[in-house]
Amino acid sequence: MDTYRMIGAELLKLRRRSLVAWTGVLTLGASVAFVVFNAIRHRADPTHYGPAGGATNLQHAALVLRYLGTVAAVLVGTTAGGQDRASGMFRDLVTTGTSRRTLFLVRLPAALAFYLVWFLPAYTIAAVASIGLAGPLPAPHWRLLVQFGLGVGVSTTVDVVLAVGMAATLGSRSVATGILLGWELAFSRLLEHVNSFGSLRQLLTTSAVDRIFPALGEPRVVPMTALTAGLVLTGWAVLIITTGTWRTATRDA
Amino acid sequence: MAAGPAARSVIGMTDEVIRTAGLSKRFGRRTAVDNVDLSVPPGCAFGLLGVNGAGKTTLIRMLLGLTPATSGQMWLLGLPVPAQRAEALSRVGAIVEEPGFHPHLSGRDNLRAAAGFRGRAATGRIDAVLERVGLADRADDRVGGYSLGMRQRLGIARCLLNDPALLILDEPANGLDPAGMRDMRALIRSFVAEGRTVVLSSHLLDEVEKTCDVAAIVDRGRILAQGPVRELTGGATLEERFLELTSQPHHA
Numbered sequence: 001m002d003t004y005r006m007i008g009a010e011l012l013k014l015r016r017r018s019l020v021a022w023t024g025v026l027t028l029g030a031s032v033a034f035v036v037f038n039a040i041r042h043r044a045d046p047t048h049y050g051p052a053g054g055a056t057n058l059q060h061a062a063l064v065l066r067y068l069g070t071v072a073a074v075l076v077g078t079t080a081g082g083q084d085r086a087s088g089m090f091r092d093l094v095t096t097g098t099s100r101r102t103l104f105l106v107r108l109p110a111a112l113a114f115y116l117v118w119f120l121p122a123y124t125i126a127a128v129a130s131i132g133l134a135g136p137l138p139a140p141h142w143r144l145l146v147q148f149g150l151g152v153g154v155s156t157t158v159d160v161v162l163a164v165g166m167a168a169t170l171g172s173r174s175v176a177t178g179i180l181l182g183w184e185l186a187f188s189r190l191l192e193h194v195n196s197f198g199s200l201r202q203l204l205t206t207s208a209v210d211r212i213f214p215a216l217g218e219p220r221v222v223p224m225t226a227l228t229a230g231l232v233l234t235g236w237a238v239l240i241i242t243t244g245t246w247r248t249a250t251r252d253a
Numbered sequence: 254m255a256a257g258p259a260a261r262s263v264i265g266m267t268d269e270v271i272r273t274a275g276l277s278k279r280f281g282r283r284t285a286v287d288n289v290d291l292s293v294p295p296g297c298a299f300g301l302l303g304v305n306g307a308g309k310t311t312l313i314r315m316l317l318g319l320t321p322a323t324s325g326q327m328w329l330l331g332l333p334v335p336a337q338r339a340e341a342l343s344r345v346g347a348i349v350e351e352p353g354f355h356p357h358l359s360g361r362d363n364l365r366a367a368a369g370f371r372g373r374a375a376t377g378r379i380d381a382v383l384e385r386v387g388l389a390d391r392a393d394d395r396v397g398g399y400s401l402g403m404r405q406r407l408g409i410a411r412c413l414l415n416d417p418a419l420l421i422l423d424e425p426a427n428g429l430d431p432a433g434m435r436d437m438r439a440l441i442r443s444f445v446a447e448g449r450t451v452v453l454s455s456h457l458l459d460e461v462e463k464t465c466d467v468a469a470i471v472d473r474g475r476i477l478a479q480g481p482v483r484e485l486t487g488g489a490t491l492e493e494r495f496l497e498l499t500s501q502p503h504h505a
Contacts, residue, residue, distance in 0.1 A: 002373060005368075005369045005370075005373070005376075006369050006370055008369055009365070009366040009367070009368070009369025009370060010366075010369075012358070012362060012365060012366045012369070013355055013358070013366050015357070015358070015362075016357045017357065083355065087353045087354060087355050087356070088350075088351065088352070088353020088354075089353045089354065089355060090353075091319055091349050091350070091353060092347075092348075092352070092353060092367065092411065093370055094317070094318060094319055095317045095318070095319070095342060095345065095347040095349070096342060096343075096367075096370045096371055096415070097318075097338060097339035097340070097341070097342030097343050097345075098339070098370050099339065103370075252314075252319060252320045253314075253318075253319040253320070
């Protein structure tokens, strides 16, 4: 069976009006709004508000994209991972004889492709604005542009993978969305600050993502090496892909 | 649409399209399918007749790999399942319970998505199967706006994408009005005329009697009788025969 055709079919299924709209608003829309807002503010009152470009604004744009991108990534991932079961299509797919493992795995590249189509131009706008609208400020070095891009890109694409796997594991898109958003945006952040957990906090995806972001002189809440951060993110991704595959293979269709 | 290579049975004319031996399914202490020996000959419309909860759908779900069997053996198109299920299912089209679709997509896009999992030739059949089930003029409407009858027909269209030798339809007349039931009957008979085998489950005695050549009466997870409908009734009506068989107590 042609894997690309299956991925194409999964992409087609993601073409929900609401999903397209929310993903667009939370990524591209957020990036454009951030740049436009800062540019207007600077133009209206340049003495109080600096130029819309520069390294600091790039960092802020990356943070906006990281948090809103997480929401978009979770929405995309849980839709890809859970919509077949919710619509009753999973039964039909199983009766085609395609292995259930394949049915799960083809959702991952489809969800990632759908998300990246929105994320990449969103970050490009932030990056271009940080140079083009820097004014008298020094434009960010290309290495910083890549580091922030990788930071936001890796953190949110890991969220896509976690969401696909979580929705397939739980068999419910809405429950997976609630759990992941609660974990990524609130609970995990609280645990990061519980010092008594010590180095166990390195296992949190949010701590690992913080490590791969350029710090720009700010101290990190949970110190760890870049290698550890990479291993933590990879470990979570592998774990959730394994459980998603297992659950897809074993559940009654 | 002419029956293609897949519709020309891969098994010999004397072989069964479906065969089960001692097939059982238990959910905890409840036995849904009990030691079933089923034999479906090729090129006919075969009815699985039984009341709701008799075990028809569970039997179908096991054949299609939707749920594992507790014990027993199964063959689909002469191939043992689950060992060669993927190969067998590539020549099978099935609707189990109500056909599921993505309501936000059009009928055509739902078929495009389904074709992605059914081999390259399936995409080229989309227009033909839509035409075949009478949905060509509504193919670009969102499925969310389809009536139940239209969804059933779209489900049949999806079954036809891989040009199947065997169609398994679980309660295909459910929720259809009399005209819809007549159309469904005609569609099923046309598949048989092309050399395909159609297995349908139903609790509607009249529907099975009008549509099927061969039938099995299922009750409390067991096959009570199976054979050509004319022989099964033995001069009585199918209703009389059904009530006679299902009113008898079962023995272990």
